[in-house]
Amino acid sequence: MSAGNVNTEALKHPGINLGEAHGEAHTQAEGVVFGFWVFLMSDFILFGLLFATYATMVDHTAGGPGPKALFDLKSISIETFALLLSSFTFGMASLNLKHGERRKPIILWLLATLMLGLIFLGLELHDFSSMIDKGAGPWRSGFLSAFFGLVPLHGLHVATASLWLIVMLVQMGVFGLTPRVKTRLLRLGLFWHFLDIIWVGIFSIVYLAGLS
């Protein structure tokens, strides 16, 4: 028990079950989770800038192919479905984390989330490579540069989140459900849902608006 962190009342973090005896863990979770929210805001700005860049460059096709010639709604829909479903499975994992003490259901839901994330990434990579096969790589035009600046950035985030998820699965095995592991899972959940929200933006602004 440290005297150093008694500056706030021992707040309980609403999103997570850190156990009754862990007032201190709750106080620390507060700062860590709040810090992560702030990071997400900063990351949100980054995406906002790339969305804005995309919006200004969508017509700069330089005589090359535009959205209509390149986007494949079928594959995009499956990607969207996979990602939205993965938010649901992660939500189930979080509920189990909050209300249960058993590791197994959490691990199963997280594995399902990971699978969906990897399906999303696989399909997205396939999309990119088929665009490049059509000669529509980022070097072809300003429009495609903006596209390949924005959409793969999201993909890179999903890949990072998937790697993080794998690390957390290992840590659950090594450490069990310690408060530290729990707050990490809580933050990973925030990240995962945040990436879903970004994807909804990409789906509507890049794909739907591009095909309409």
Next chain:
Amino acid sequence: MTASDLWHLVFGRLGLQSLPFWDMIQHPTPSHIINGIIATGAAAVVVIGALVTVFLITKYRKWGVLWSDWLTSVDHKKIGIMYIVLAFVMLARALIEALLIRTQQADGLNGGFLSADHFAQLFSTHGTIMIFFMAMPFLIGLINFVMPQQIGARDVSFPMMNSISLGLTAAGAALVMVSLVLGKFETGGWTAYPPYTEAAFNPGPGVDYWIWAIALSSIGTTMTGINFAVTIYKKRAPGMTLFRMPLFTWTALCTAILMIFAMPPLTAVSLMLALDRYLDFHFFTNGMGGNMMNFANLFWLFGHPEVYILILPAFGVYSEVFSTFSGKRLYGYTSLVYATMAIAVLSFTVWLHHFFTMGQSANINAVFGLLTMIIGIPTGVKIYDWLLTMYQGRVRFTVPLIYALAFSVLFVLGGLSGVLLANPSIDFQVHNSLFLVAHFHNMLIPGLLFGMLAGYHFWFPKAFGFRLDERWGRLSAYLWISGFILAFFPLYALGLMGMTRRTVSYFDPAYTPWMLVAEVGALVLTAALTTLVIQLIVSIRERKANAVPVGDPWDGRSLEWAIAAPSPEWNFPVIPTVTDRDPFAVAKAQHTAYQSPPAYEDITLPTNSAMGMIICVVGGLLGFALVWHMWWLAILSALAVPVAVIAKSFDTRTEKVIPAAEVRQQHQAWLAQARQETPISRQLETSPDNHGLADNTIAEAST
């Protein structure tokens, strides 16, 4: 595979031509020789400086101390000090470059001694270093050192991330230093506008040095912003409500918020330029649908908030300095807080004034011009508050106050030239001229550098336990002030006469007299930096006489003065409870300062971590490898980052416990010393009698 293929595989495009004297050997014309000697001399200074440092550390067997007490320390005070050391080193380099620029232009009628390319590197590195590797480390270091102590905390919220931020900033600075020895820096100014900086026009390593130095340090600064904001929101001592925070902490909060929102555009724009250059993207190219105006917009979306990131912490320092050295509560605290917040918000609404001339409609220009002028209002409020703080106070003419007074006059003048520039029709006349250079130096030198130097003098005793020499300090302050006036006021005239910025030479003899005055100013500024170095040496030598172990040399008002100097590792033996603004001044007035707490508790502190250094080295190598196209090294170091982070996440020994007995022993020893000392009056403040215990029998001058 030939030897040359192998060389390229290992060293990329690094070669003999990357050495600073190669040109001079290949083409021994007088001009090449002069430029070559200067470049080689600068490279030699870097190399010899590094070797001498390594030699001295080895000779005095300090590697262990350096590693375990400093480089791997996650103590916010030590990280802060390391940031400031970095800032001073970079200040020295950038100031020497400024002197060279000035000398070239003083000699620049129909020629001069520097080549255009060399000159362009000088103003580009000068600007880049001053902003990103002098100003930013200085203010981040100062906030790091001071803010947690002001809010009664033991550290920042994320101590290890703090050390990683330092590592990233240092890696960026190292890249700029390496560019002196291997290859050349960029020539497109600190803003590096494309299309000039695109691969089509600038294929060499210069722009890449800029890109990776900026990308690394901007990521570090974003993390710093998050760290500071969370610390201030979550780690204040009980009772310290937002409106009881010292003003320096308020400015730290606003600066942190600006960092969180304004650094991402910089990271984005530098990486987009990198994509253009490395992977043939077309974000900012001339053809193929690129749009270089996006660069200008994104850059200044960062750039204007940046100037407030630079200036707000100095405002915070001045607020502390004016009230402490007037022996008075800060006048108009609430209005100062609201003015700070207003400036922070408005700073996001004016970026377009940096390119009024770039073709948008007159109405858009008018809107941004008006918004720019509005920022003058909260700034004016602040100036009045500071002046009124001195009114009827017992004002002491110490070094920090000298800087503060100079600031209050000079900054207003600079602000006036800013209001002129905010008018688009005037801006069209003086855009890109030396008038602008005069304006922003007139803001940044009084409004940033003087503030940082004032803070350095003010808090130095808290960091090291002894005061800086006052006489050398005053001399240095007067030299900085007069040097600044001499170096920059002529540039207003030159700008109005039509002299453009970034000009290597000119043909109008009317410029020369003004240029000579500015040259004298640059020499005076160099003398100012020299006296600062002498002051440090003199002060270290006389540290026994100037020691202030009790910790309150200036009759301070906020919590950081209520502890020993240097501060204990854990800052506060017991976390204080705050009931008022200026808590330590109140405690002294009520004779409740320097008391033993009812009980001591164990203190948990974060353990040392090598992560900051690992990220520093790996990040620096990554940048270097990318600059020189050493792909194998780039891939290895890029992979090393996640590996290190993941490995660290399995480490559970991140905290150590200081037993209550040790805390008690140290605190009691300090209290005993405080009881022994004689409190001294403010007249003796700068004499060796000052041991850091202030006489508080004289009541507050006024509250």
